[in-house]
Amino acid sequence: MSNDNAVLYDKPGPKAKARDRLFTIVFTIVFAALAAWVVYTAYGRDIFNDRWSVLWDPAKGQTAFDVWVTSILISGIWGTLKPVIIAIPIALVLALILTILRQSPVWIARVPARVATEIFRGIPVLLVMYFGVIALEIDPLWAVVLGLVAYNMAVVAEILRAGIAALPSGQKEAGLSIGLSPLQTMLQIQLPQAVRIMLPALISQIVVLLKDSSLGFIIGYSDLLKTGKDNYNFFGEPTTVVFILIISVVYILINMSVSRLATYIEGRMRTKSKTVAGLGGGPTVQAPGGNVSNMSQVGLGSTQTSTVKAKKDKGEGHKHKGKHKGI
Amino acid sequence: MGALIDNADLVWKAFTMTLWLSLSAGVLSLIWGVILAGFRVSPIGPLRTFGSAYVTVFRNTPLTLLFLFLLVGAPPLLGIQVALGEAMAITAMTLYTATFVCEVVRSGVNSVGVGQAEAARSIGLTFFQTLGQIILPQAFRSVIPPLINVYIAHVKNTSVAAGFAVFELTSAAKRISNLNPADVVAIFAGIGICYLLITIPMGLSSQRIERKVAIAR
Numbered sequence: 001m002s003n004d005n006a007v008l009y010d011k012p013g014p015k016a017k018a019r020d021r022l023f024t025i026v027f028t029i030v031f032a033a034l035a036a037w038v039v040y041t042a043y044g045r046d047i048f049n050d051r052w053s054v055l056w057d058p059a060k061g062q063t064a065f066d067v068w069v070t071s072i073l074i075s076g077i078w079g080t081l082k083p084v085i086i087a088i089p090i091a092l093v094l095a096l097i098l099t100i101l102r103q104s105p106v107w108i109a110r111v112p113a114r115v116a117t118e119i120f121r122g123i124p125v126l127l128v129m130y131f132g133v134i135a136l137e138i139d140p141l142w143a144v145v146l147g148l149v150a151y152n153m154a155v156v157a158e159i160l161r162a163g164i165a166a167l168p169s170g171q172k173e174a175g176l177s178i179g180l181s182p183l184q185t186m187l188q189i190q191l192p193q194a195v196r197i198m199l200p201a202l203i204s205q206i207v208v209l210l211k212d213s214s215l216g217f218i219i220g221y222s223d224l225l226k227t228g229k230d231n232y233n234f235f236g237e238p239t240t241v242v243f244i245l246i247i248s249v250v251y252i253l254i255n256m257s258v259s260r261l262a263t264y265i266e267g268r269m270r271t272k273s274k275t276v277a278g279l280g281g282g283p284t285v286q287a288p289g290g291n292v293s294n295m296s297q298v299g300l301g302s303t304q305t306s307t308v309k310a311k312k313d314k315g316e317g318h319k320h321k322g323k324h325k326g327i
Numbered sequence: 328m329g330a331l332i333d334n335a336d337l338v339w340k341a342f343t344m345t346l347w348l349s350l351s352a353g354v355l356s357l358i359w360g361v362i363l364a365g366f367r368v369s370p371i372g373p374l375r376t377f378g379s380a381y382v383t384v385f386r387n388t389p390l391t392l393l394f395l396f397l398l399v400g401a402p403p404l405l406g407i408q409v410a411l412g413e414a415m416a417i418t419a420m421t422l423y424t425a426t427f428v429c430e431v432v433r434s435g436v437n438s439v440g441v442g443q444a445e446a447a448r449s450i451g452l453t454f455f456q457t458l459g460q461i462i463l464p465q466a467f468r469s470v471i472p473p474l475i476n477v478y479i480a481h482v483k484n485t486s487v488a489a490g491f492a493v494f495e496l497t498s499a500a501k502r503i504s505n506l507n508p509a510d511v512v513a514i515f516a517g518i519g520i521c522y523l524l525i526t527i528p529m530g531l532s533s534q535r536i537e538r539k540v541a542i543a544r
Contacts, residue, residue, distance in 0.1 A: 211387075252388065
């Protein structure tokens with residue numbers, strides 16, 4: 001932590017150390033007081049009464065197994081994961097098709113792919129989901145899948161395009177010069193390398209998918225949020241807090257582990273696979289990844305440095321970015 | 328398209344609401360995000376801890392859950408009751424978007440050359456002077472394009488408010504198509520265009536600015 005902040009201030013001398021220590025103590029006290037106040041007032045509203053027993057000894061003839069496994073795990077977590085698991089392969093395939101079309105020399109293939117990408121990146125996922133429910137009258141599960149696929153195929157197509165653009169042009173030229181067709185060059189030479197370079201960005205996109213799947217709650221799909229709501233409706237108003245907190249923790253844990261995975265893979269790529277890194281011209285090969293992922297990834301590791309390098313080393317930085325990278 | 332024209336007043340009302348949510352929550356999240364970024368680069372440990380904890384929690388929480396938390400979780404837990412509707416939408420979106428603003432600004436701060444801060448310190452500027460007069464003005468240049476991308480996502484995220492009693496574009500699509508079941512496809516296309524009217528110019532301006540900044544660097 002401290003070493004990436006070292007830019008802004010000197011190594012503290014005795015005076016600064018004393019001052020920082022003072023501030024550290026003051027702010028620790030302030031935050032501790034704030035936390036204590038929150039707990040105290042919550043205590044005043046009887047938060048810590050027997051409502052929590054719903055988690056180990058639920059009322060209404062239910063067992064803890066019913067709450068945790070049948071409801072939260074099977075109905076809730078699986079409900080949230082299901083559309084994501086269905087949507088990922090479909091979105092990947094469509095993204096590949098879009099990427100190939102966008103690199104096509106024929107405008108009639110290139111332009112529609114470009115238009116589709118721009119449209120689906122620019123409209124809200126929820127609008128597409130509502131379109132599925134209201135206009136296509138499909139099952140909410142498939143409406144959620146539709147929304148996730150429409151948006152993510154466009155975003156993944158952008159990520160892959162950035163990855164291809166980051167490859168040295170020699171890769172394509174070499175492919176063509178040994179007699180591969182442009183399509184073969186794309187499929188056998190460029191895409192495999194692009195996917196590899198952009199793996200961290202692709203994985204952090206899964207976090208976006210997981211978060212967006214919660215929009216299904218609004219269109220009436222039964223996901224983790226809906227399960228929480230069903231539970232507190234069933235066990236009564238006092239248990240609302242309990243289930244909201246449980247659901248939040250589950251979401252945060254799932255998303256954090258996926259983000260960690262992305263950071264881990266990115267770190268491993270940087271240290272171990274020099275061959276891939278070498279192709280793109282040293283560390284800059286991470287550049288588009290840093291750019292694309294800088295909204296979901298930047299804080300986790302050293303991505304920010306690669307973002308900077310991207311801008312410095314590649315004048316065409318504007319071409320490589322996950323523009324509407326979802327929040 | 329007829330249904331949309333017949334309901335032009337509803338669409339206009341919804342469009343202005345989407346704009347209003349985007350702008351008000353946008354400004355507030357910019358302020359809060361810059362403060363958080365300040366926390367995260369500050370020399371004081373507890374502030375850094377608070378900043379990174381906040382970002383971790385809010386970045387990994389879906390916006391829908393944040394709305395739901397404000398609706399049913401915050402009143403008993405924190406004793407805070409935010410009125411359902413606009414106020415809740417603005418609160419939730421501010422808390423949410425601020426994390427992304429924070430991360431973009433922080434990476435911008437890290438992108439300014441070390442020599443700049445060293446020079447500032449060597450002429451005796453304090454931490455806040457260094458940050459405010461030397462680092463941030465330079466950081467903002469490289470921060471603006473990714474910041475616009477954050478706000479494009481922010482504009483699209485205002486649609487979540489449709490699920491929580493706010494009448495904006497997505498709610499308009501829903502209501503008008505319930506009234507005119509025959510025109511559903513045209514209605515959704517029209518509302519989609521309304522969003523694109525906001526997001527595509529933003530995307531283009533981001534590209535343009537990025538190109539300019541890239542030359543300057």
